Amino acid sequence: MARKPNILILMADQMAAPFLPFYADSPVLVPNLARLAEEGVLFTSAYSNSPLCGPARFTMQAGQLPSRIGAYDNACELPAATPCMAHYLRYSGYRTILAGKMHFVGPDQLHGFEERLTTDIYPADFGWTPDWSDFEHRPSWYHSMDSVLTAGPTVRTNQLDFDEEAVFATRRKLYDIARDNDERPFFLTLSLTHPHDPYACPETYWNRYDGIEIPMPKVSIPIDRTDPHSRRLRHVCGVDLDEVTQDQVRAARRAYFGSISYVDDQFGSVLQTLSETGLRDDTIVLVCGDHGDMLGERGLWYKMNFFEGAARIPLIVHAPKRYAPRRVDASVSLVDLLPTLLEFGGVDVEPAVPLDGRSLVPHLESGTGHDEVIGEYMGEGALAPVVMIRRGPWKFVHCPIDPDQLFNLSDDPDELNNVACEPSCAGLVAELRNEVMNRWDFEAITADVLASQRRRRLVALANATGVLSPWDFQPRRDAAQEYVRAHMDLEDLEAMARFPRVRS
Known part of the structure; x- marks a missing residue:
């Protein structure tokens, strides 16, 4: 029986596909990602099913849309009984490993991962629960324009601390895999927080864009002509509370580009380790994001909407010995990754729940496959x-x-012309409205969102009273088993730790 391939997911947070040079004209410097795009299968129309960190990631993990699993916002619990990609792969013989951010909320912080190398950067409790019943009140813990107003180079940030730990742990784990005696294939996910705001990057990455013209937002929509959801987003992020100068917008974009280059370097170091350990030829590398960033387009920042900047994500599958390089223009999404991984790993167990995604393997093998994305946003x-x-x-x-x-994106890629009221589109709109009504029970979903918010707010307040018992993941570490200890045979230890092995 042929050995199952290793699978490595490299995930970046809030990295918008439209700003990457292999998707559009862009000054962003990403040599490692560009090489993967050139040598692999590049999906040119990949989307987040829910343009917010937690719901996007839960959808990816479970292969189910947010409304099916209650993944409404960043403080929703992913129920422990929800089968996820790591459960299926682990059951079928993979060692499953997670490093970095995944935004798991609740007491289950593993969801099928046998090993978790780092804690998460964000809280695992219900403290960030939104309140639809009190919309006018802006939550203090959510996005503000401070990230734009203070954009620029920096020496250190919380995210740099976190991502460097995650990359170090991932590289070390790859070396351990190469040296240990566990013959199982691995499924390893490295998820970085960059280029997510704050828009700040180390000076070395800021300086990479010296002399490079930073493109400014192309689309400016007067507030009185924006759609209602965009106006709500402007309120929740406080977009109109401070005057933002063109220099601040330019600085935010430059820092964002620098952060993408930072991600590229980190991914490059992991890929180098994969090569050094001799694991690269047997590993399928999948690069993706969770959602994008508007970065000032249409006067909007961050995500939380279905415009291209927020919803479109990078997606690359790099396995040149399995799949010939090609560009796939069909629309696909994060919900498709779980069934794809099941096919990669030859998982012969039937999915325990109905999956909303479809495998991307037909696209990888022949460039043909489904062309559809279903999205939901309730954050x-x-x-x-x-x-x-x-x-x-x-x-x-x-x-x-x-x-x-x-929007007809073929004719109108910047989504400037809403044709929903055009007489020529009346038939199509009627069909789509009918499909929407058959797919979703909006009254039931709304009621469930409101009930979920009420429950979680109460639990959050109760759990914050008295002695705190946090759900945040605590990485396991036993220093008594690390490096050199008296109970270990020194020669055997040094021989095992050396890679490549030296024959005596």
């Missing part, structure tokens, strides 16, 4: 579910309390 800035259907050239966005939006 900050929403007052009712916002849903999206992306199929062929069309993107349809519906919310029960807002006017519909329909």
Whole structure:
């Protein structure tokens, strides 16, 4: 029987596909990612199913849309009984390993991962639960414009501390895998927090863009002409509370580009380790993001909407000995990754729940496959579910309390012309509205979101009273078993730790 391939996922947080040079004209410097895109299968129309960190990642892990698993916002619990990609792969013989951010909330901080090398950068409790019933109150813990107003070079940030730990732990684990006697294939996910705001990067990355013209936002929409959801996002992020200068916008974009270059270097170091250990030829490398960043387009920042800047993500599958390099233009999404990994790993167990995604292997093998993305958003800035259907050239966005939006992205890539009210599109809009009504019970979802928020706010307040018992993951470490200890045979230890092995 052929050995199952290793699988390495390299994930970046809030890295928008439209700013990467292999997707569009861009000055962003990413030689490692560009090489993977050239040698691998590049998906040019990949999307987040829910443009917010937690829901996007839970959808990816479970292969199910947010409304099916209650993944409404960044303080939602992913239930421990939800089968995830690591459960399936571990059950079928993989060693499953996670390093970096995954935004798991609740007491289960593993969700099938046998090893977790780092804690998470964000809280595992319910403290960040939004409140649809008190929309006017802006939560203190959510995005503000401070990141834009203070953008620029820096010596150190919380995110640099976190990502460097995650990269170090990942590289060390790859060396351990090469040296140990565990013959199982590995499934390893490294998830970095960059280029997520704050828009700050080390000076060395800031300086990489010296003399390079930083492109400014192309689309500016007057506030009175913006759609209602965009206006709500402007409120929840405090976009209009401070005057933002063009220099600050330029600095935020330059720092964001520098942070993408930082991610590229970190991924490059991991890929180098993969080569040094002799594991690269047997490893499928998958690069993805969780969602994008508007970065000032349409006067919006961060994510939380289905415009291209926020919803489109990079997606690359690099396995040149298995899949010939190609570009795939069909629309696919994060929910498709779980069934894809099941096919990569030859998992012969039937999925324990209905999956909303479809395998990308047909795209990888022949360039043909499904062309559809279903999206849901129920996080900050929403007052009712916002849903999206992306199929062929069309993107349809519906919310029960807002006017519909329909864009032909082939003719209108900047989404300037909402044709939902055009007589020539009346038939298509009627079909899409009918599909939306058949797919979603908006009253039931809204009721469940509100009930979930009430429950979690109460539990959060209760758990914060008295003695705190945190859910945050505590990485396991036993110093008595590390490096050189008296109970170990020194010669055997040094021989085992050396790579490549030296024959005596």
